[in-house]
Amino acid sequence: MKLKSIEIAGFKSFADKTTIDFQDGLTGIVGPNGSGKSNVIEAIRWVLGEQSAKTLRGKKMLDVIFSGSKGRRALNRAEVSIDFDNSDHFLDSDFTEIKITRKVYRNGESSYSINDKECRLKDINNLFMDTGLGEGSLSIISQGNVDEILNDNAEKRRSIIETAAGVYRYKKQKNETEQKLADTQGNLDRISDIINELD
């Protein structure tokens, strides 16, 4: 799987539609302070489902929409699309190209889509779970992240290591299965009570 391109429109400092194509090898983004380098990384985080405004250096989620500049009015919509080459089917999908899109409007409406088909955030999370990408992924280390990880408590650090090792998916499935077993046991107990009453 390879990140092919990102298209950003109305997101933070990117008022106009901007497309960045990632070539093979290493890509560096350079520019003066405040020119929007970190905003590109935040656009990647956002389109992959980031839910924390704080992580995106905002107070609320709508802060990602272009808020205007000298001679340019604020916009009503932010939209980011990211394209992956999935010809190796690293992402669990039959598609060889996968485009993820996220949109948000000033009235609070928002949507996600995979290959232009509207979907739930859960579908995006499932697609990227344990791939090293996706919400809260460790493949993006922002300024200050390293200090944060070092200062975290042992439990938080353990969950970071479990996510990196791919154990998290199984832990989550185990918890869900245990919950189902407990529910089923509850139902069995209730049936057994009813049978006893009838006897």
Ligand code: ATP
């Ligand atoms: P540095 O090198 O200092 O880290 P940078 O190139 O990473 O800077 P960013 O932090 O990505 O720059 O961009 C900051 C710019 O984005 C600021 O000029 C800020 O005003 C602008 N910006 C952030 N959010 C919005 C928004 N919602 N609407 C318009 N501009 C925004």
